[in-house]
Amino acid sequence: MFITNFITTDLIALFVTLAVLFVSYWKWTYKYWQKRNVPYVQPQIPFGNLSNSFKGKEYIGVSLKNIYDKMKLEGSKHAGIYMFNKSIYFPIDLDFVRNIITKDFDHFVDRDFHSNKKEPLQGHLGNLEGTEWRNMRTKLTPAFTSGKMKMMFQVMAECQKDLLTKMHEECLKNKPIDIKDVLARFTTNVIGSCAFGLDCKALEDENSEFRNCGKQIFEETKFETFKRLLVMTFPNITAFFNIWTIRKHVVEFILHIVENTIEYREKNNTNRNDFLQQMIKLKNNPPRNPGEHDGKPLTLGEVVAQCFVFFAAGFETSSTLMSFALYELAKHQDIQEKLRVEINSVLDKHDKQITYDSIQDMKYLGQVVDETLRKHPPAPFLNRKCVKEYKVPGEDLVIEKGIGVMISVLGIHYDEEYYPNPTQFNPDHFSDENKNSRHNFAYLPFGEGPRNCIGMRFGLLLSKLGLACLIKNYKFSINKKTLEPLRYKKNGRVLAAEGEIWLNAQKI
Numbered sequence: 001m002f003i004t005n006f007i008t009t010d011l012i013a014l015f016v017t018l019a020v021l022f023v024s025y026w027k028w029t030y031k032y033w034q035k036r037n038v039p040y041v042q043p044q045i046p047f048g049n050l051s052n053s054f055k056g057k058e059y060i061g062v063s064l065k066n067i068y069d070k071m072k073l074e075g076s077k078h079a080g081i082y083m084f085n086k087s088i089y090f091p092i093d094l095d096f097v098r099n100i101i102t103k104d105f106d107h108f109v110d111r112d113f114h115s116n117k118k119e120p121l122q123g124h125l126g127n128l129e130g131t132e133w134r135n136m137r138t139k140l141t142p143a144f145t146s147g148k149m150k151m152m153f154q155v156m157a158e159c160q161k162d163l164l165t166k167m168h169e170e171c172l173k174n175k176p177i178d179i180k181d182v183l184a185r186f187t188t189n190v191i192g193s194c195a196f197g198l199d200c201k202a203l204e205d206e207n208s209e210f211r212n213c214g215k216q217i218f219e220e221t222k223f224e225t226f227k228r229l230l231v232m233t234f235p236n237i238t239a240f241f242n243i244w245t246i247r248k249h250v251v252e253f254i255l256h257i258v259e260n261t262i263e264y265r266e267k268n269n270t271n272r273n274d275f276l277q278q279m280i281k282l283k284n285n286p287p288r289n290p291g292e293h294d295g296k297p298l299t300l301g302e303v304v305a306q307c308f309v310f311f312a313a314g315f316e317t318s319s320t321l322m323s324f325a326l327y328e329l330a331k332h333q334d335i336q337e338k339l340r341v342e343i344n345s346v347l348d349k350h351d352k353q354i355t356y357d358s359i360q361d362m363k364y365l366g367q368v369v370d371e372t373l374r375k376h377p378p379a380p381f382l383n384r385k386c387v388k389e390y391k392v393p394g395e396d397l398v399i400e401k402g403i404g405v406m407i408s409v410l411g412i413h414y415d416e417e418y419y420p421n422p423t424q425f426n427p428d429h430f431s432d433e434n435k436n437s438r439h440n441f442a443y444l445p446f447g448e449g450p451r452n453c454i455g456m457r458f459g460l461l462l463s464k465l466g467l468a469c470l471i472k473n474y475k476f477s478i479n480k481k482t483l484e485p486l487r488y489k490k491n492g493r494v495l496a497a498e499g500e501i502w503l504n505a506q507k508i
């Protein structure tokens with residue numbers, strides 16, 4: 001009894017001492033921005049300024065927008081925030097944003113994400129750093145030119161037929177349509193076909209393996225989102241414990257699919273106008289561009305990782321974009337009708353066919369897509385890491401090497417200084433006149449600068465194809481089953497709507 005009491009007292013004392021040490025250390029780290037005279041939002045122990053995101057109560061992009069709004073109201077040109085006890089620089093002034101992502105890019109080449117080198121599929125473009133990133137980006141860039149997009153359009157356009165068949169079947173049921181699901185299936189088919197060279201049958205087959213794989217990557221549980229944020233905050237510790245951010249069976253599925261398809265194509269000398277073919281070329285015949293990259297061929301592991309990122313980065317972003325666009329069009333019948341008139345009049349000049357060129361001629365469709373990406377950017381913040389000490393121009397502040405940077409795209413897109421009445425869906429925000437009168441960096445759905453989205457052209461083309469095909473053939477309205485007002489999901493990798501978007505569709 002005596003010994004038990006003794007041990008209990010010691011354990012309590014040890015626990016209290018550790019707790020005091022932890023709190024004191026955390027409080028000391030929270031002085032970082034104050035010491036540098038940078039405006040900051042009071043952090044809370046232990047999560048810093050993003051406690052709602054860590055607790056799964058609010059999507060991280062929304063938390064960052066709230067910080068943006070608060071600091072902007074106080075007139076700050078920049079701020080300092082904390083993720084756990086990690087200090088993050090948070091530029092608000094658009095000239096500061098421009099400097100970081102373009103003008104002074106050399107100081108901010110990397111992202112501040114984890115890179116557990118032991119986790120398969122992580123050696124992709126989005127995660128690579130420094131010279132490795134530059135080499136890979138230079139090798140991959142030719143795969144995304146307008147010429148290559150035009151070539152690939154045929155592969156994409158094939159998937160239109162299955163989309164229309166699926167819509168026809170859905171309409172026959174005389175029930176509201178879960179449009180997010182239909183578009184996720186369409187996007188799975190397009191990206192699966194272009195990145196993996198496979199017919200994924202996601203629109204035909206309710207239980208398509210690829211559709212399930214997409215779900216497994218993006219439908220994170222609260223715990224998985226927490227784990228990913230932890231990995232972002234403490235990359236070294238989580239790499240030491242070999243924590244993975246993608247489920248093991250997804251990794252195995254992707255490895256198996258890509259390796260088998262490559263083997264099949266190499267054995268049978270098959271050639272196809274898709275990304276995979278271009279990756280195979282980079283593996284077998286490295287391009288000769290002396291001085292621009294290391295000239296080395298891609299390894300099989302590198303090819304698989306790039307195919308994976310095309311799927312992971314392109315699938316949810318593009319299908320979310322189309323879902324939000326149809327939601328807004330269903331709510332704004334006048335805009336939907338104006339778009340339909342444009343689509344039909346352009347198609348009249350192109351033999352009634354949706355082609356690569358006809359899509360380029362649909363100016364208003366471009367404005368609708370731009371406005372959707374402004375209001376609901378799937379990637380609502382940008383991320384960088386300072387790799388070389390950086391003096392902020394015009395300020396008495398030096399950003400130290402290793403400090404992370406977060407830019408609130410959602411905050412900028414809802415800033416009344418750039419978009420009067422920002423909550424209103426208004427494609428005229430992107431008329432030539434309005435675009436020319438705004439700061440160039442007030443619109444960042446694909447990021448900017450050398451590290452912007454490499455798949456922008458592909459994502460836009462695929463989304464415009466899907467939208468043009470649907471709006472031409474169906475009239476959409478909101479079904480009352482849709483949760484309104486629309487709310488964002490609290491977890492997950494991209495900014496998406498909470499719950500299903502149910503639409504009524506009427507064949508035209």
Ligand code: HEM
Binds near residue numbers: 127
């Ligand atoms: C509507 C669709 C899309 C949106 C909104 C989007 C958005 C973004 C954003 C915001 C970034 C970060 C840019 C930055 O840090 O400055 C990014 C990076 C990236 N995206 Fe996209 N994306 C889309 C579609 C795609 C597609 C279709 C692909 C591939 C086929 C793709 C592949 C990538 C890759 C590989 C990166 C990393 C680039 C690098 O680090 O060099 N994205 N995307």
